Amino acid sequence: MKHRRLAVLGTVAVLGATAVTPAAAHPHHRDHHGGGLDLTLIGRYGTGAFDEGAAEITAYDPRSERVFTVNAERGTVDVLDLSDPRRPRKVAELATPGANSVSVSGGLVAVAQEAADKTDPGTVSVFRARDGRRVDAVEVGALPDMVTFTPDGRRLVVVNEGEPDSYCADGTDPEGSVSVVSLDRSGRVTGTRTADFRAWNGREDRLRAEGVRIYGPGASAAQDFEPEYAAVSPDGRTAYVTLQENNALATVDLLRGRVTRVEALGTKDHSRPGQGLDPSDEDGGARIGRWPVEGLYEPDALASFGGGRYLVTANEGDARDWDCYGEEVRVGDLALSPRAFPDAARLQRDDALGRLTVTDTSPRDAQGRVTELHAMGGRSLSVRDTSGRLLWDSGDDLERLIAERYPDDFNTDNTENDPDSRSDAKGPEPEGVTVGTVRGTTYAFAGLERVGGVVAYDLSDPRDPELAGYVNSRDFSGDPEAGTAGDLGPEGLTFVPAHDSPNGRPLLIVGHETSGTTAIYQIG
Numbered sequence: 001m002k003h004r005r006l007a008v009l010g011t012v013a014v015l016g017a018t019a020v021t022p023a024a025a026h027p028h029h030r031d032h033h034g035g036g037l038d039l040t041l042i043g044r045y046g047t048g049a050f051d052e053g054a055a056e057i058t059a060y061d062p063r064s065e066r067v068f069t070v071n072a073e074r075g076t077v078d079v080l081d082l083s084d085p086r087r088p089r090k091v092a093e094l095a096t097p098g099a100n101s102v103s104v105s106g107g108l109v110a111v112a113q114e115a116a117d118k119t120d121p122g123t124v125s126v127f128r129a130r131d132g133r134r135v136d137a138v139e140v141g142a143l144p145d146m147v148t149f150t151p152d153g154r155r156l157v158v159v160n161e162g163e164p165d166s167y168c169a170d171g172t173d174p175e176g177s178v179s180v181v182s183l184d185r186s187g188r189v190t191g192t193r194t195a196d197f198r199a200w201n202g203r204e205d206r207l208r209a210e211g212v213r214i215y216g217p218g219a220s221a222a223q224d225f226e227p228e229y230a231a232v233s234p235d236g237r238t239a240y241v242t243l244q245e246n247n248a249l250a251t252v253d254l255l256r257g258r259v260t261r262v263e264a265l266g267t268k269d270h271s272r273p274g275q276g277l278d279p280s281d282e283d284g285g286a287r288i289g290r291w292p293v294e295g296l297y298e299p300d301a302l303a304s305f306g307g308g309r310y311l312v313t314a315n316e317g318d319a320r321d322w323d324c325y326g327e328e329v330r331v332g333d334l335a336l337s338p339r340a341f342p343d344a345a346r347l348q349r350d351d352a353l354g355r356l357t358v359t360d361t362s363p364r365d366a367q368g369r370v371t372e373l374h375a376m377g378g379r380s381l382s383v384r385d386t387s388g389r390l391l392w393d394s395g396d397d398l399e400r401l402i403a404e405r406y407p408d409d410f411n412t413d414n415t416e417n418d419p420d421s422r423s424d425a426k427g428p429e430p431e432g433v434t435v436g437t438v439r440g441t442t443y444a445f446a447g448l449e450r451v452g453g454v455v456a457y458d459l460s461d462p463r464d465p466e467l468a469g470y471v472n473s474r475d476f477s478g479d480p481e482a483g484t485a486g487d488l489g490p491e492g493l494t495f496v497p498a499h500d501s502p503n504g505r506p507l508l509i510v511g512h513e514t515s516g517t518t519a520i521y522q523i524g
Contacts, residue, residue, distance in 0.1 A: 037443060037456050037469040039508060043520035044473075045080050045088040049073045050481050051415055054516030057146075057492035058509045059104040061129040062500035066091070068102045068109055068129075069511050069518050070492070077102050077111055078518075079132065082509075083502050085520045092132050096125060103156070104129060105149035108187045110156050112144035119143070119165050119172040124158055124179070126187040135187035141194065142174035146229050150236035155254060156181040157239045159227045166323035167217045175222040178230065178241055178250075180257045193257025197222040197250075200262060211264030213246045213296070215361050217325050225250070225262075228318075229301045233308040233386075240302065240311055240386060244318050247296045249311075249388040263388035268295035268315075268378045274395040277379055278403075278411065278423040279331075279356040285420055286403035286410040288396055291353060292341065297378040303435045305442050310391070310462045311384045312444045314430040317377020319359065328376075329360045330424075337369040355424040379427040381446055381455075383462045391463050398428050401470060402451050409476045414450050414489040414514045417476055422450045435459065436495030438506050438523055443468060445508055447490030454490060454510060454521070473519055480514070489514030 047054040053072035060067050060082070067080040067088065077099055079092040098114040109127040122144040125137040141160025148157050162176035175196060182191040200207065200221035204214045207221060214224045228244040232254070239252040243262070251261045270277050270293040277295070278288045299313035319328045332354030336344040348354045353373070362374045380394040403410050411422040422429065428448040435444050444457045444465070453472030457465040478485035489512050496507040506523040 037438065037458070038524040039454060039456065039469055039471040039521045040524065041471065041473045041519060042522045043086045043088050044487070045090065045518045046483070047071065047073070047078070047516035048483065049516040050483060051514050052516060053513045055511040055518045056513045057101045058494045058511040058518060059102045059109070060494050060496050060500070060509060061104045061107060061109070062496070063107050064130045065502045066129060067494075067509055067518060068094070068104060070099045070102050070111075072099065072513075073516070075099065077109070080518060082520070085501070085503055085507060085522070088518065088520060094127055094132055098122070100144060101146045103148045105153035106185075108135070108149075108153070108183070110147050110149065112140075112147040112158055114143050114145075117165075118163065119174045122160065124156060124181060126183065126189070128187065136189045138181055138189045138192055140179040140181070140192070141177040144179070145227075148230055148232060150232050150254065151234055152236050154183055155236065156183065157230045157232055157252075157254065159230050159241060161226045161228060162223070163226060164216065164223075164322055167325035168323050171322075171324065173216065173219055173223045176225040176227045176243075178227055178239065178252050178259070180252075180254050195252045195257050195259045197225045197259055197262075199259070200225070207262065207264075211266060212248045212262060213361065215327070216320065229299075231302045231304040231311060233304060235308070238386075240304065242299045242302055242313065244298050244300055244316070245320055247298050249384070251386070265297045265299070265384075265388055266390065267374065268297060268380070268393065270295055270375070275393070276396045277375075277427060278399055278420075279353050279375075280351050281355055281411075281420050281422070281424040283351040283420070283423070286399070286407060288399050288403065292347070293353065293356065293358070293373045293375050295375050295378045296359070297382060298376055299378075299382070300431045301433045303433055303444065305435045305444075305459055306462055309385065310459075311386060312433055312435060312459065313382045313384065314433040314446050315378030315380050315382055316429050316431045316449065317375070317426045319357075319376050327359045327361055328357050330354065331356045331358055331373060334358075334360075335369045337365050337371045339365075340371040357425045377426040377429065379430070381430060381433065381444060381457060383459070383465060392465060394457070394465075394467075397467060398430065398448065398455065401455065401467070402428055402448075405470065406451065406472070406476070409451065412451055412476070414452065415480055417480065417485070426450070430455075432491050432493045434493040434495050436497060436506065436508070436523075445493055445495065447493055447510060449489055449491065452486075452488055452490060454493070454508065471521065483515070485515065487512045487515050487517050487519050
């Protein structure tokens, strides 16, 4: 067994004893001697807005040394001067109503913008980074939620989530899709292709049998698939797209503008050693254990590494909750199969599984009793190959990490200091992830949306990554709503390599949607 060493610098104090049994007492919990990676908070820009999405997705232009941060509250992209990373300052803003995502390449800035009615087609606008001048714009699919450039900067990959506005009789459920936008060197649009999912219509039953979740009331596969995030291969020919609510991964041929495959991601067995969870917000604190629950990975962000052979995913989890249909239910409110759960009475206590939020789409027997419990999210990071095959999962490392470092604030929410309040619903909730290379070693950096902070894993061995560091610039003694609690709700992460950094050191730029802050970490 290797021992895990966590480097934690910046505003974080190392806390005392954990409320869970130390990892050494769990022979199946793999501790790692991390790479000693230091993440030091060196700068911060604050908007002063709380819980308004005022600092979400980030991007960086090395030519102008500027950071571009989506500010949903103002309907803009804030432009920050990062020439001195210790003192980022706002110098301009791009008028981008409905902005959801931003990406930068070759001095160009692309912004994905949803329409005033999110079920209508959205827009991608292209700007010059140096002066903010708008170069061009193009219509894309409904609710463009993520945009990224291909490595050569000549195409944009736009992930159109296509969420419904409701599942009522008069509701609208647009199709999800991926737009591929071609650009000339000046940033003008020269063509657009749309990769849709209509080829899967009529194949819903087969997809469900393979484990793909298709369950929106009355929805076809093309309507039900809700693309979330894309990672592009190094050669720019292929995009890998998470279908979060569907617990699946799509592969897109960017040259032809076609979806070529959809693969189910499977479930995580929380009854296995090292794969546990804390399922209750009423069990007196951190109580991580093995339970008869299957976790739906449902990743949000993902990133490509290893020459494009591997994908790392942040297994956030998500549920559908719209007018006329919501899938979330607590275990304590379900009728459980006595054959599958002979100890149902014990399991359904509030201090056991009773409070855990699961989906009501779980399998049932002939009497309508639930035979499997499916929770949203894996509370973990995973490494997969590009076909979606699972190679590694961090198991219960993230919850144990928080319990060890912050026993008094374990699984608290991002909007208030309420310890253990997220244990019944996705735990620390890893959402954003990016990769970067520091002195020849590739790392994954992931933001933990609820409790806060950024965790780093050494990806040198994709089948056995090592926990390398964790930093949390949240102040648990502060008041989140008053703006005295530091950084809350990390979402968008951008790695800046040393050769592109204003100070010659690798940086990590993190947008925090809850606190409305953009934090600058130096990596050592």
